[in-house]
Amino acid sequence: MTDLTVHFAGITMKNPVMSASGTFGSGVEYASVFDVSRMGALVTKGLTKEPTAGNKPPRICETPAGLLNAVGLQNPGVEVFIRELLPGMLEFGVPVIANIAGRTKDDFVFMAERFSNTGVAGLELNISCPNVKTGGMALGTVPDVAAGVVKAVVQGTDLPVIVKLTPNVTDIRELAAAVADAGADALSLINTLVGMVIDVDERKPVLDNCVGGLSGPAIRPVGVRAVWEVSQAVDLPVIGMGGIANGTDALEYIMAGASAVAVGSAFFHDPLAAVKIIDQIDEYCTEQGVDKLQDLVGAAWKGNNGRR
Amino acid sequence: MNKNNGVENVKSPGEFTCRVSEQLSLAPDYYLLSLEAPELARAASPGEFAMLRCGEGYDNFLRRPMSIHQVDRSKGQVDILYQVRGKGTNWLSKRASGDLLPLLGPLGHGYTCSGPAGKGLLIGAGVGVAPLLFLASELAARQWKLVILMGARSKAGILRPDAYMEYGEVKTATEDGSVGMQGTILDLAANELENSTFDMIFSCGSLPVLRGVQELSRQKGIPAELSLDERMACGVGACVGCVCQGADGSYLKVCQDGPVFSAGEVILND
Ligand SMILES: Cc1cc2nc3c(=O)[nH]c(=O)nc-3n(C[C@H](O)[C@H](O)[C@H](O)COP(=O)(O)OP(=O)(O)OC[C@H]3O[C@@H](n4cnc5c(N)ncnc54)[C@H](O)[C@@H]3O)c2cc1C
Numbered sequence A: 001m002t003d004l005t006v007h008f009a010g011i012t013m014k015n016p017v018m019s020a021s022g023t024f025g026s027g028v029e030y031a032s033v034f035d036v037s038r039m040g041a042l043v044t045k046g047l048t049k050e051p052t053a054g055n056k057p058p059r060i061c062e063t064p065a066g067l068l069n070a071v072g073l074q075n076p077g078v079e080v081f082i083r084e085l086l087p088g089m090l091e092f093g094v095p096v097i098a099n100i101a102g103r104t105k106d107d108f109v110f111m112a113e114r115f116s117n118t119g120v121a122g123l124e125l126n127i128s129c130p131n132v133k134t135g136g137m138a139l140g141t142v143p144d145v146a147a148g149v150v151k152a153v154v155q156g157t158d159l160p161v162i163v164k165l166t167p168n169v170t171d172i173r174e175l176a177a178a179v180a181d182a183g184a185d186a187l188s189l190i191n192t193l194v195g196m197v198i199d200v201d202e203r204k205p206v207l208d209n210c211v212g213g214l215s216g217p218a219i220r221p222v223g224v225r226a227v228w229e230v231s232q233a234v235d236l237p238v239i240g241m242g243g244i245a246n247g248t249d250a251l252e253y254i255m256a257g258a259s260a261v262a263v264g265s266a267f268f269h270d271p272l273a274a275v276k277i278i279d280q281i282d283e284y285c286t287e288q289g290v291d292k293l294q295d296l297v298g299a300a301w302k303g304n305n306g307r308r
Numbered sequence B: 001m002n003k004n005n006g007v008e009n010v011k012s013p014g015e016f017t018c019r020v021s022e023q024l025s026l027a028p029d030y031y032l033l034s035l036e037a038p039e040l041a042r043a044a045s046p047g048e049f050a051m052l053r054c055g056e057g058y059d060n061f062l063r064r065p066m067s068i069h070q071v072d073r074s075k076g077q078v079d080i081l082y083q084v085r086g087k088g089t090n091w092l093s094k095r096a097s098g099d100l101l102p103l104l105g106p107l108g109h110g111y112t113c114s115g116p117a118g119k120g121l122l123i124g125a126g127v128g129v130a131p132l133l134f135l136a137s138e139l140a141a142r143q144w145k146l147v148i149l150m151g152a153r154s155k156a157g158i159l160r161p162d163a164y165m166e167y168g169e170v171k172t173a174t175e176d177g178s179v180g181m182q183g184t185i186l187d188l189a190a191n192e193l194e195n196s197t198f199d200m201i202f203s204c205g206s207l208p209v210l211r212g213v214q215e216l217s218r219q220k221g222i223p224a225e226l227s228l229d230e231r232m233a234c235g236v237g238a239c240v241g242c243v244c245q246g247a248d249g250s251y252l253k254v255c256q257d258g259p260v261f262s263a264g265e266v267i268l269n270d
């Protein structure tokens, strides 16, 4: 039996596989499909202070090995979430991480404070959403601005703060270094890549929002590269995501330097993807004689490739 | 497992790998697919749907929503009636008996069948008739009297009229007049509502048809239920990708709050 546990930023997970924000609802949607308590952790949909209506449909467009989405952070607002959805999510008995979004620094600070003593294990700051006009990615592309948000949040909360970064920048390492200096406890990478699809019969974009965030297996190599670069440049645990659809994909991220991984779009292709990934990671470790999964973190760049 | 952690309005779909028992071509581009799916046959209600894998590897990455056309609970069989529209449905049309097909279901909120029996008008435009056979069989079993309207561009698009005749009186309209009344399904529906009265209208079809039905329902004061179409990713209410506009302006999830809505519940925009 391989030890799959992950400890990072004060959060303990029994295995490295979490759900990616916005793709897994509050978990209850999948409760009859598979045993959700097998997940390492659950991440909520992006939440905002006030209810957010989201973008006009169509919001989804399939692309080669993935999809574009422009949901626009539709959510019932933090109060309704905490009252009506969080209890069900906590019942799975695995750490729940709140993904929070905002238009301003103060929004983020408010949200972070609101989540203290609610039972969540940590916060994931979504300063990387490509689908909202203000806040979101606008706060997460300029290192100084991103650092300002992170610093303010960290000061106001005891919860571990994970910062989710966008790959839609020239050098993601610069951004990672800035939020690390500002006191982030961990990093999530990557959020979606901005993209577009045009319907040639209609001669207009498929998505009402015109542009959307690209996710799924198509973006995996971009995510792996981001994790590889950031995990070597910054001394913080990294959660890797972007196109993970099987155990090998997850191991790629781990070997690139991720301590944990998140599964998102793969649920749409195969609702059982996450449990299969957990089993496949376990099988790989057993076959390769790996005692502790964490020995593989960064194996692709560490001396001896993580072999003892 | 049937756990919902105290949250209401959560269904209990399952993931199944189903064997294709048969696939028939009904007309060019229209297919009737029969699947061995005992759990789905048992659990499904009219108007509900399944998300079908429609490609190899990561081709056609998202699953395709397909209504449950009919179930045979004793045989453990589920039928899907579909039209080839693009890559995914084209792939689906190439499946043959014995092939395995992963699907997630049953999903969504279907038609209301539980009320007191009455007289029902079923309106199916094109392949929109798909969910109405299961509905007709269920309503007929509950002593409803049914008139079933089927509309299409031409005769080839009037799908399985004989199957529907088992459960009520079938009337058809084709735009080219090749069978039934010449005109649109909405012309046919307007005629029918001139001459008879109904307790309930049940409908499925394209947006313009549903908008017309919504209008007829309002004019005649007859409650109607409409099955909506929207692009979907998860099918279970988790991604908020599939919304339509609710009457109060907020967005409703077509896969979870629908696909069947009462006519007054939704605003049908372009
Ligand atoms: C609840 C529900 C039930 C349905 N039931 C049936 C049925 O019983 N029979 C039938 O023939 N069709 C049905 N449809 C429509 C069917 O899902 C689409 O025709 C199908 O997804 C097209 O896939 P494609 O790969 O052939 O087309 P493509 O255009 O190649 O598909 C590209 C993407 O767009 C999506 N898409 C394209 N058209 C539609 C559409 N009209 N609705 C939703 N998504 C679409 C696809 O799912 C896919 O993700 C239903 C749709 C919904 C929402």
Ligand SMILES: Cc1cc2nc3c(=O)[nH]c(=O)nc-3n(C[C@H](O)[C@H](O)[C@H](O)COP(=O)(O)O)c2cc1C
Pocket: A020, A021, A022, A023, A045, A046, A047, A069, A071, A073, A099, A126, A129, A164, A190, A191, A192, A214, A215, A216, A217, A219, A241, A242, A243, A244, A262, A263, A264, A265, A266, B233, B239, B241
């Ligand atoms: C439909 C959808 C909704 C998403 N919503 C959010 C969100 O609310 N907050 C967030 O930080 N990321 C959101 N994401 C991004 C994912 O969490 C993830 O970073 C990205 O999709 C890459 O992973 P994947 O390829 O495994 O999906 C969303 C992605 C999708 C596909």
Ligand code: FES
Pocket: B231, B232, B233, B234, B235, B236, B237, B238, B239, B240, B241, B242, B243, B253, B254, B255, B256
């Ligand atoms: S398709 Fe995901 S919420 Fe409806």
